[in-house]
Amino acid sequence: MHNHHSALDLVRERSPERPVALVRPDAVALAGSWFQQNFKGEVLYAVKANPSPWVIETLRDCGITSYDVASIPEIELVRSVHPKARLAFMHPVKSRRAITAAYFDHGVRTFALDTHEELDKILDATGRAKDLNLLVRLHVSAEGAAYTLSGKFGVSVEQAPSLLLATRRATDELMGVSFHVGSQCMRPTAYQAAMAQASRALVRAGVFADVVDVGGGFPSVYPGMVPPDMDQYVDSIHRGFDDMRVHETTELWCEPGRALVAESSSILAKVELKKGDALYLNDGSYGSMFDATHSRWPFPTKLIRDGESSTLLKPFRFYGPTCDSIDHMPGPFWLPEDVREGDYVEIGMLGAYGVAMNTRFNGFGENDHSVVRDAPMASMYGLARRSIPTPRSEEPSVVRFPRAKGRKTRRR
């Protein structure tokens, strides 16, 4: 990987033809340390948010030793960087062969499930192992998330008791509950509400949990989506945990994905053509900007030009490089009105579910990487938190964050 101070230095030195992922390991370290210091429990990194080896190296170096994985390739990836990591196979639907390989070849002991059938499958595929940690994924009703994650997985609180009981009987090791309040959760109290539902299911089943895993969902900052302080999220969880009927020794876990990596990466894209208010870029929705198309998220943008530019900002739309008309990002993306072909645009806050979504469709999608030392465009952590531009900001030199429009639900 190359090393530059900022996007502008990189443009001056290399005028890159391909999109460049600008990565900031310091931002991952800051977020990882924040969780380590403020969350009173075990922090598992949800690898799918950004499976880059440098992310796992950085988290390892700030003391994160547990990872939420969903496939054998994710398991192999984490093992290659961090051989001693504790891995939790949190996908509630796994192939028998994957369970067997995870248990026997990779030393995975923690598995999630949301049906009796999956429980039987895990027991069969591990040769009726007695040392399993088994987590029952609950479907909780939570409000305030940009993406719901209950549509596909989770046993309802009504149907949970018999599965909780069967799971309790299936292992001599840890038995627990997990849930996911939805990604980019804008309401801290969603966690406490979900924990109350989990507690009801456990009481009805008459079992005590050894693990309460509150999942992911911790937010980052995007235009029009400036969440409450991260403190309020962990406070809600700590209060919710105090209210649960659990043992003294019950462990509290969380699985942040987005919150650990969102700030850490941006994409430096080149403007290939300007057509009215549309900019045709060399990266798009088949590249790192899936959410800009499918969820219509207006990511923050900065013009990167070696020279003067207009101080008047105007809203633009983007098109990606492929021939598919879906490859359109409505934005609005605020850039100087005189943006033109040959300019570069830095699109920020793409560290989570951004660079990870890249495909090779239509012959595009190959990226370069460069480590940069400047600050992310916005932050949930440290002093930078204060400089987050808000939709109300009137300063002309600050990128304004218009209110996000768009669909509220989708898979993840």
Ligand SMILES: *Cc1c(COP(=O)(O)O)cnc(C)c1O
């Ligand atoms: C995706 C996922 C996460 C991470 O979610 P974020 O919203 O990115 O924090 C955590 N746990 C599970 C089971 C997931 O599928």
